[in-house]
Amino acid sequence: MTAYVLTAIQYSVFILFVVLAMMRTYAALYSKEERRFMRHRMKRHLRKQNEITKKRTSESEITQLFKEAHLPWLTNYRFAVVRVVGLLSGMLYLSLTTTSTNTILFLVGWAVLTEPVFKFSLIRLYLARRIKKITEMKEGELFSLFAMLKTDLIGNTREEINVYHLLKDTLPYVHYIKPMLNQFMRQWRESPQLAGQNFEAALGGETAQFLGDFLGGLHRMDRDNALQVLEEQNEVFGHRRSEMLLQKAEVQRNSFYTFFFLSAFAVIGWFMWFMFQMTNQAMNM
Template structure:
């Protein structure tokens, strides 16, 4: 142990002298103004490269996936850093507690399961499932917004429609589409049509398309015409809502079937292995 410490000290002292010699050589070759110019140029290049890296990270597929999954604090660089930290921690732990085979297997499985660009990785499947659930909740809130608009218009006795206050009253009852509704309210004062188009493009889907067109032109309608338009779409919305509920129920039913099938298969496999072990022990005796 002492020999290693002495060797480290020798190499450390040698490295310090090398760095000092390089600094003196640098000071002798360049003047003070040239050194200041070179430092500023290096800083500008680093700053420019940092901005380019941040822009690429912000526009990458992984960052977009985390944003759609309502995890805006996570981006490509942060996730890559977490992967490296988890990999290094696991390798250090396993290298002291188990064999090299298990360590290599852990490294392979970790890199595959945490690769977001791999279609069947664990993190990709988790993000896809989370995005799907959020999309379903957004769709449900759009149906609720449709119902609340219809109820408010029925309860309103005035022919003139106050679009801004009509939508503002629905904000406490929505969560996932609340940013889009707030954006619509901000843009509505400047251009209702543009606000409706942005509302549609931000959410996507037939339901958002109808509501975006409806809200963008609501200021030109009176109460009776608005109720007539909503009544015409009521059957379509009801059918789509029922279809979504049926699809969700089918997915749950298939999940339960898969779970019970795997459980039964695991029990049968364990029983067969148990009988094989008992038979082998009996034959050995």
């Protein structure tokens, strides 16, 4: 043990003298102004590389997936760090408690299941399911917004429509589309048409397209015309709402069917294996 300590001290002293020699050589080769210029150039280069890295991170497909899944604190680089930490922790634990085969299986399984580039990896399937669920919730809140706008306009006795206060009253009843509504309200004061276009682009879909156009031009309508437009779209919205509910019910039925099928198959397989083991033991006795 003492030999290792002495060796470490020797190498540390050697590295220290090498660093001091390099610093003296650097000071002798370049003047003070040149050193200052090189430091500023190095800082500008690092700052530029940092901005490029941030831009690539923000534009990454994986980062966009995390944003759509309402996980904005996760980026592709942060998720890569999480993967590496999880991989090293799992391999360290398995290497101390089990065989090397299990460690290799964990390495392969972790690398495949947590790779977001693979369309059928566990993390990609989880993100896709979460995004689909959030999209359905946004669509449901858009239907609710449509109904609340219609109810508020029916209950409003004034012909003039105050778009800002009309939307502000609906904010406590929505969650997933609340940021888009806040953005619309901020932009509406400058350009209602642009605010409606951004609202449509942020949400996407036919429902958002109608509501974006409707809200963008609502300030030019009176109460009767606005109600007439909503009434004309009422049947379309009702049909789309019913279609979404039917699709959701179909997915639930398929999920229950798959679950019960796999459960029954597992029970039958276990029973066959149990009978095989019993028969094998009886024949060997």
